[in-house]
Amino acid sequence: MPIAYKRIAKAKNDILTNEDGSHHIDMFGANGTVLLGHVNESVTSHLHSQLDQVWATGTIDTPIRGQARSLVDSFFPNSHGLLGFYSTGMEAAEFAIRLARVSTGRRGLIGFAKSMHGKSMATAFLAWDNPSIAELPGFHRLPYPSKEHETETFPKLETLLRTKEIAAVFLEPIQGSGGGYAVSPEFAQKLLGLCRETGTLLVVDEILTGFYRTGCEFAHRYLEIQPDIILIGKIMGNGFPVSGVVADRNLNIEPKMLPGSTYAGNALAAAAVIGTLSTLRSLNITELTKTIEDKIRSSIGSLACDQFILRGRGLLWIFEFKESAKAETFVSLAYARGVFIGHAGPLARLMPALTIKQENLDHAINIIVDILTKELD
Numbered sequence: 060m061p062i063a064y065k066r067i068a069k070a071k072n073d074i075l076t077n078e079d080g081s082h083h084i085d086m087f088g089a090n091g092t093v094l095l096g097h098v099n100e101s102v103t104s105h106l107h108s109q110l111d112q113v114w115a116t117g118t119i120d121t122p123i124r125g126q127a128r129s130l131v132d133s134f135f136p137n138s139h140g141l142l143g144f145y146s147t148g149m150e151a152a153e154f155a156i157r158l159a160r161v162s163t164g165r166r167g168l169i170g171f172a173k174s175m176h177g178k179s180m181a182t183a184f185l186a187w188d189n190p191s192i193a194e195l196p197g198f199h200r201l202p203y204p205s206k207e208h209e210t211e212t213f214p215k216l217e218t219l220l221r222t223k224e225i226a227a228v229f230l231e232p233i234q235g236s237g238g239g240y241a242v243s244p245e246f247a248q249k250l251l252g253l254c255r256e257t258g259t260l261l262v263v264d265e266i267l268t269g270f271y272r273t274g275c276e277f278a279h280r281y282l283e284i285q286p287d288i289i290l291i292g293k294i295m296g297n298g299f300p301v302s303g304v305v306a307d308r309n310l311n312i313e314p315k316m317l318p319g320s321t322y323a324g325n326a327l328a329a330a331a332v333i334g335t336l337s338t339l340r341s342l343n344i345t346e347l348t349k350t351i352e353d354k355i356r357s358s359i360g361s362l363a364c365d366q367f368i369l370r371g372r373g374l375l376w377i378f379e380f381k382e383s384a385k386a387e388t389f390v391s392l393a394y395a396r397g398v399f400i401g402h403a404g405p406l407a408r409l410m411p412a413l414t415i416k417q418e419n420l421d422h423a424i425n426i427i428v429d430i431l432t433k434e435l436d
């Protein structure tokens with residue numbers, strides 16, 4: 060039975076208020092977007108100020124877009140810069156595909172199974188193990204190169220890359236929607252080396268992991284690599300739809316890449332970016348993240364339970380259950396006790412806000428532990 064979620068009428072920081080007046084502690088953060096909590100005051104006040112100025116201007120630039128662009132750029136080395144804002148993660152990933160194909164003059168693309176880059180035809184086909192929506196020429200999907208699969212995957216990658224027909228490899232540093240598997244720094248560095256040798260672009264998808272979800276600014280920093288292209292989204296607007304493509308400044312935009320779209324970089328999105336990123340900069344994120352991460356690791360990660368495996372880091376935690384039914388029971392029991400956890404198939408996900416109240420975090424974790432240890436067998 061699918062879980063009957065109540066409609067949410069209001070949300071503030073870590074609490075969801077439903078239409079009937081009941082509450083849930085939000086441990087899912089609107090698909091990992093609201094790192095600063097729902098209706099964050101700083102983001103709201105930037106949006107309010109912009110509401111009376113201008114909203115959408117199409118392709119024409121605005122001062123606020125320029126400010127947002129500079130703020131995004133300040134998170135990256137000088138070699139890289141924002142090529143453009145978009146509204147959704149999928150749109151950013153689609154643009155990266157067009158950018159890679161045009162700039163390399165190649166058609167081939169490599170993605171990894173059970174990754175997530177979006178739900179358009181191209182982004183879904185590149186990554187998910189969906190029953191194919193359509194066969195797309197030039198797309199290759201390999202097993203995700205987590206520790207267990209890296210030895211098997213590298214030779215396949217090498218064979219494909221050495222054909223010099225591959226425009227780009229798309230990589231999620233941690234599979235946020237696919238079990239929480241991660242690549243090792245050694246593998247990522249070897250992959251980048253091979254990409255450089257063969258003229259292939261490495262696109263790292265940080266739409267979920269970027270802007271401190273895993274503790275540091277971007278998860279690729281743990282891998283000690285500098286990708287050619289970085290996809291950003293979700294947290295950068297703290298729930299307001301905005302995404303972006305950051306790339307090596309040697310990659311130039313050409314009209315053939317079909318850059319932009321009607322709402323790309325609209326002034327309200329820019330205001331949300333400024334409100335979010337400037338607030339993130341003012342917080343002691345390392346300390347705040349560590350407190351939450353330590354609590355999750357010590358109370359849930361340490362449980363001796365053979366029903367699930369917990370993977371993740373920082374504020375991104377994924378339970379992989381042996382059976383989808385167990386994941387559903389777990390999430391539905393938690394929901395009945397006032398804790399909202401994300402759910403898809405055998406996976407359940409925790410992506411709490413950095414600003415979650417201590418007592419709410421403790422309460423949610425106690426309920427989770429209680430269910431996992433007493434109610435799941």
Ligand SMILES: Cc1ncc(COP(=O)(O)O)c(C=O)c1O
Nearest residue numbers: 147148149175176177264266267
């Ligand atoms: C890593 C990653 N890339 C891309 C996307 C697609 O983003 P959107 O849903 O905004 O299109 C997601 C969404 O969950 C994601 O987690």
